[in-house]
Amino acid sequence: MNHRRTARLLSAYLDAELSSEEMAEVQGHLAGCLDCSAELGELRATRRLLSSLEAPDLPQGFAADLQLRLWRRAPGPWAWLPVWEPRPATALAVLALVLALVSVPAIRGHQHRLRAAEIGPDLFLRRAAQAQARDPLMDRAFVGLVFTDANLRLIGEDPRGPVR
Amino acid sequence: MAQSKESERPAGPQDDRARFEALVEKYARRVYAMAYRMVGHEADAKDLTQEALIRVWRSMPRLRPGVPLEGWLYRIVTNLFIDLLRRRRGTRVQSLDEPLATEAGELARERADHSADVERTVLGAMLDRRVQQALLSLQPEIRMVVVLADVEGYAYEEIASMMGIPVGTVKSRLHRARLTLRDHLAPLRDSLEGR
Numbered sequence: 001m002n003h004r005r006t007a008r009l010l011s012a013y014l015d016a017e018l019s020s021e022e023m024a025e026v027q028g029h030l031a032g033c034l035d036c037s038a039e040l041g042e043l044r045a046t047r048r049l050l051s052s053l054e055a056p057d058l059p060q061g062f063a064a065d066l067q068l069r070l071w072r073r074a075p076g077p078w079a080w081l082p083v084w085e086p087r088p089a090t091a092l093a094v095l096a097l098v099l100a101l102v103s104v105p106a107i108r109g110h111q112h113r114l115r116a117a118e119i120g121p122d123l124f125l126r127r128a129a130q131a132q133a134r135d136p137l138m139d140r141a142f143v144g145l146v147f148t149d150a151n152l153r154l155i156g157e158d159p160r161g162p163v164r
Numbered sequence: 165m166a167q168s169k170e171s172e173r174p175a176g177p178q179d180d181r182a183r184f185e186a187l188v189e190k191y192a193r194r195v196y197a198m199a200y201r202m203v204g205h206e207a208d209a210k211d212l213t214q215e216a217l218i219r220v221w222r223s224m225p226r227l228r229p230g231v232p233l234e235g236w237l238y239r240i241v242t243n244l245f246i247d248l249l250r251r252r253r254g255t256r257v258q259s260l261d262e263p264l265a266t267e268a269g270e271l272a273r274e275r276a277d278h279s280a281d282v283e284r285t286v287l288g289a290m291l292d293r294r295v296q297q298a299l300l301s302l303q304p305e306i307r308m309v310v311v312l313a314d315v316e317g318y319a320y321e322e323i324a325s326m327m328g329i330p331v332g333t334v335k336s337r338l339h340r341a342r343l344t345l346r347d348h349l350a351p352l353r354d355s356l357e358g359r
Contacts, residue, residue: 011339015313017320045353046346049295050314054288055197059210062192066214070221 003033010040014047126150180224187233188217194316195241201311202245202304204296212248216241238326242308249304291352298348302341309334310341 006029012018013026030037116124129146132138195216200209220240227236299307312323313334320338324331 008339011342012335015320017335042346043342046342046349047314049349049353050310050345051317053201053292053295053315055193056200058193058196059206062210066188066217069214069218
């Protein structure tokens with residue numbers, strides 16, 4: 001077995017987690033390789049250090065705290081439902097969506113009213129009909145009706161002079 | 165779980181609760197020890213352990229009876245530890261040079277009751293701190309393997325099933341972990357051997 005392969009297997013060799021053939025091969029290599037023997041010694045000492053660590057005791061009040069946290073989200077008959085946890089990002093996103101859904105039509109409506117006041121309701125209606133006429137899915141007859149209606153009103157207002 | 169009171173609890177399957185309490189009774193300390201070695205800090209370890217146990221409790225109703233509890237518990241715990249530590253990596257970075265002064269104090273205080281030998285206590289705390297610092301230098305998924313193998317003493321096969329990874333991955337991660345730890349701990353090993 002070559003040196004590099006053995007080096008990779010040293011940890012598993014140390015834990016006796018290799019097949020019997022591999023164990024024998026590594027053992028054979030170790031007998032003639034000082035570097036690998038030294039590395040094995042270091043790994044063994046490292047493992048010993050780690051296993052000498054003492055298990056810490058549970059902190060004071062662990063059980064009581066756990067109970068408290070469990071009560072806070074205690075599952076009742078609805079345990080199968082997803083647990084409601086505070087998700088600020090999601091809440092913000094939902095809030096923004098609701099605001100947009102409410103405010104966009106409100107602002108556009110306001111803008112339309114302002115525009116209508118500015119140019120007069122009939123011309124505004126005529127332009128709206130013009131804009132709608134560009135929509136291929138729009139009912140042509142309806143657009144035509146609105147158009148004609150707006151034109152007639154515009155003509156009807158002719159005595160008062162041209163619309164601003 | 166001695167503090168629990170029957171009346172405080174909303175209706176839930178009683179056998180689930182009994183199983184959960186037995187589980188906590190039996191494994192909480194071990195899970196906490198694993199968490200402690202993963203984060204190196206008492207408060208964080210407590211938090212992590214409780215979060216893991218709460219998840220276990222929440223998935224209790226979905227657990228089919230007859231499934232070995234221990235393996236299932238460790239599967240949740242190990243994955244959660246790795247997941248949380250990975251996510252937290254950006255926020256809490258523990259420097260290797262940073263002296264864990266409070267921890268040494270805590271350890272010395274904890275162990276003073278058990279051991280009258282002050283010198284051994286101080287030495288043990290120092291050793292613990294150094295090894296812990298070295299552990300914290302590893303990636304969470306690698307750290308988990310070495311904690312399970314060398315601190316907790318599980319076999320490769322057990323670790324593979326706990327973490328849901330192939331035995332070959334356990335083998336390679338453990339070897340990488342030990343090589344890194346060997347380098348970090350070389351001065352400590354030398355000083356111990358020279359003693």
